[in-house]
Amino acid sequence: MFEVNENYTRVSEFVIVGFPGLHPSFNQLVAWIFFFIYVITVVGNILLVVLFALERSLQKPMYIIMLSLALSDIGVCTVSLPKVIARYWWDDAGISFYTCLIQKQLIHYFGTLTSLIMMTMAMDRYLAICYPLRYTELMTNRTMSLLTALSWVSAMIVPGITTIQTSQMPFCGPNRIIHCYCNTVSMNQLSCADISSQSRVSVSLSMFVLFLPFGFIVFSYVNIIVSVMRMANAQGRLKTFSTCATQGCIILIYYIPRFIVNATPINPNLTMTPDLRIGLTLLHSILLILQSAATPPQPLHLLPPYQGDQGFPGQVGLPRAVQRTSQTLHPPHSLLTGSQAACRL
Template identity: 70%
Template structure:
């Protein structure tokens, strides 16, 4: 086995979907570009609303702000290189940039998982313990939880990135994915990666299952409390409040669990299908988050209307009246 600091390959190539015909490259690049622009625009809109509107500076909206910033970061790390690969056939990426991209991809993935857990915790306290909610969940508490999420999400990607940086790469250099990730990169090593793969998989399952278990616990308790409500209107209102979050969480976790389970049981599926499923749970939630929360949250809709009216009044000021001198 080659020593860990021996590296022959200094550049990798992002392949993307290996089965995609070149005649569809421009279309795929346009698809990724549209997703990126829409995701960035929608999430920056939420960030701007939070900064400008004091009425939105509450614990629940602090979570949304954190989620929007994470989605902006993930999309910016993942999509521009995928666009250049398909529009200009430029899939080249240096080893160190690949390691950086891999690290940030997993970092924002971990961060989103922790944010969803915090979101579920907030809803659990608000619905199951409404009298204690103002005391337990205030802006200070939410800021502490947010900082903890952003810092602790760095731990497991740091471990796997250090491991990948110590591996020798001296053979094939094609990343069979739309971005660099741990599995795709480690497969190209010319060393024994059994221990690294075991550590990476264990950390991934820990980051996935611990928040997911708490989310399931929270929403099961929420459902039990809601079903005990006498008023049908209150029951419907509470379910409507949580449904948008539940949709995003399902889109994020269910496909991810499918990919991990297929890797665990060595279930044979096409590489294009696995990549497509990975891109689904990676890109769809950041794309849909701003639209779901803007359409389903009354305070955000009211802030949007207020902001639009303010912009319109600034753009078209009322004419001033000057009486005619006699």
């Protein structure tokens, strides 16, 4: 329980500070940048959703994942960016306590959802490259739909726990949120009670939902690399390595800033200025616009032509007929929007 004066006045409204070190003369520029990111991301991802619904050739497992990422992008941008745009455009920085709580819940929900979807994507690539002949049997549209649905539901658990904790904390003093939106760390720092144990719980849960998917992604890529190294065809190895390396960079851009930001509150030896913390939080969001250029692997047709026992050791190389089938199963990803994941905060 929290020990505070029973006569305290509960804070009913918070103030979104944004970047505390930003000179007011740059407010309009920042507002335009966020507005541009919001419009491009929402419009681009809506086009992707419409394209997925209209084009039957895209209704395959990998594109079900991309659809989930598109919906997640739309959600997190709509939850976070309009308020920060209003903050810098019209100096409208006020946000009610319960609106802030809802924003916090949804932002962490979409962040957790993105991690789980990336884990599902890594699973899809692992099966496609390491078990190409069984891929269509193991990863059907039904299976992928169930996995993504499970991600959407289970992503509510950890953010829900931290939101309940925050809702029970007393807020009776400062009400300035040093961030561009409401999140767990920024809100908990304003509590007028000792919340050290609650902070450790929330940070531990946050690290768990990051490390679990990240660990599986690393496991998948290690196995993919081992399988690729067994390829007899050098061109096939080069193509697959090129695709996986780009995807690996995107994953690192997403996870490393989050690890640093989450580790700072629990390690007294780590200090970080508010502007740097906010910048790291937004870094992966802006750079993830490159994700569309990092086309997901198309494993079956990346394998060399039929080579008999010269393919994977212990496996039979894929004949050209299977490669032609794989091109139908994995249509070109150039159809994906360039705004994918532009503001996954």
